[in-house]
Amino acid sequence: MAQTVFEPWNDPEAKPLIQFKGVTKRFGDFTAIDNQTFDIYEREFFALLGPSGCGKTTMMRMLAGFEKPTEGTILLGGQDMAPIPPNKRAVNMMFQSYALFPHLSVWENIAFGLKRDGKPKDVIAARVDEMLKLTRLQQFARRKPHQISGGQRQRVALARSLAKAPKLLLLDEPMGALDAKLRQATQFELMDIQEKTGTTFVIVTHDQEEAMTVASRVAVMDHGRIIQADTPANIYEMPNSVYVADFIGEVTIIPGKAHKRGNGYDIAFAEGQPTLHSETDAALDNGQTCYLALRPEKVSISAEKPADRTNTVQGRIIDIAYLGNLSTYHVQLPNGQMIKAQAANTRRLSRRDFSWEDTVWLSWTDTAAVLLKG
Incomplete structure (x- = not known):
């Protein structure tokens, strides 16, 4: 059975859970959030x-109720959130520091919010057990926070945040304190828990790999504005600006002048260098300044000039970043332009083809680069 794709933002019938409408937040003369309108959907x-x-934490603090918009409104389930105090919102926040109570056990930490709400004992016990199971912490229930690892403390904080079944959970750099391997494992755990509970998660992070791994959509921000909000694949493959292309992943940006030809544009980028070509739906004026955004994995590197490609340039290897499974070659063209090319390391080190100072050919297809307006 074909699985339906989760894309409520493309469904005109879908009602957003959160709506930002012309939201601006100023602190004195400083504009932290600059007139933002966007939607976040359930699940x-x-x-x-x-x-x-860039304003991402301010955005989150406004959702939590710790800050009020200077202008505009934030709606949750169609209701204006401004008059509702933080503790009365169907929103919970998990802090970077986890903020666990050191003198309480894992069980008591998770139960804390439910007890404060005056829930009956049996309801609390059932809910805490459910959360312990969800976060796989049953055997640590009686331990204090200092008796468990950083990754486990993070799961306790998550269980405590989800115990009250909020409509919305805010996560502020939730994996900042974890080491790289544990962070990766935790990202998948987080996605799994989010899917099981159906809670809407909003995560603030400066780690692009984390955002690209966990999110249904990523909003790339700069100076209080969302520059592009889209699926991770679209953000990477179809950035709407040089800023987004440059911010996400490795990329080479080649500035040039565009001239219409066929179903795309020829790009003149340096004297004495061959004209490049890009197939695109973008509409540019003849002679307009443009930028080619080229991902290293889309660039082939070879000793001989490939005969079958329009886009071929010659340069010298200046640097090699060896990443185990692949190597990134930094190749300098005669005009000084650097281009990154990536190749999978399928052979042992001694059998590699290219080394520093080698002269090589780089090539890519007409659709490999994204052509962006200047």
């Missing part, structure tokens, strides 16, 4: 991604 895993100071 989404939505990532706010961007460098420090």
Whole structure:
């Protein structure tokens, strides 16, 4: 049976769970969020991604109720959230530090919010057991936070946040304190838990790999604005700007001038260098400044000039980044332009084809690069 794709943002009938409508947030003269309008849907895993100071944490604090918009409204399930205090919202927040109570056991930490709400004992016990099972912490229930690992503490914080069954869970850099391997494992755990509970997750992170792994959609932010909000695949393959292309993953940006030819454009980028060609639906003026965004895995590297490709340039290997399963070659063209090319390391080190200072040919197909307006 074909699985239906989860894309409520493409369904005109779908009602958003969260709506930002012309939201601006100022702190004195500083504009942290600049007139933003966007939607987040139920069951989404939505990532706010961007460098420090881009406004992603302010966005999250407004959702939690710790900050109020200077202008505009934030709706949750169609209701204006401004008059609702943080503790009365169907929203919970998991902090970077986890903020667990050191003197309480794992069980008591998870039960804390339910007890405060005056829930009956049997309801609390059933819900805590359910959360322990969900986060695979049953055998640690009686331990104190200092008696368990960082990854387990993170799961306790998650279980505590989900215990009250919030409509929305906010996660502020939730994996910042974990080492790389544990972080990767935890990302998949998080996705699994989000899917099982059906809770809408909004995660703030500056780690692009994390955002691309866990999220249904990623909102790339800069200076208080969402520059592009889309699926991880579209953000990577079809960035809408040089900023997004440059922010996500490795990329070479080649500036040039576009001239219409066939079903795309010829790009003149340097004197004495061959004209490049890009097939695209983008509409550019003749002679307009443009940028080719080229991912290293889409660039082939060879000793001989390939006969069958329009886009071929020659250069010298300046640097090699060896990443185990693949190597990234930094190749400098005669005009100084650097282009990155990636090749899988299918052979042992001693059998490799290319080394530093070698002259090589780089080539790519007409559809490999994304042509962006200047």
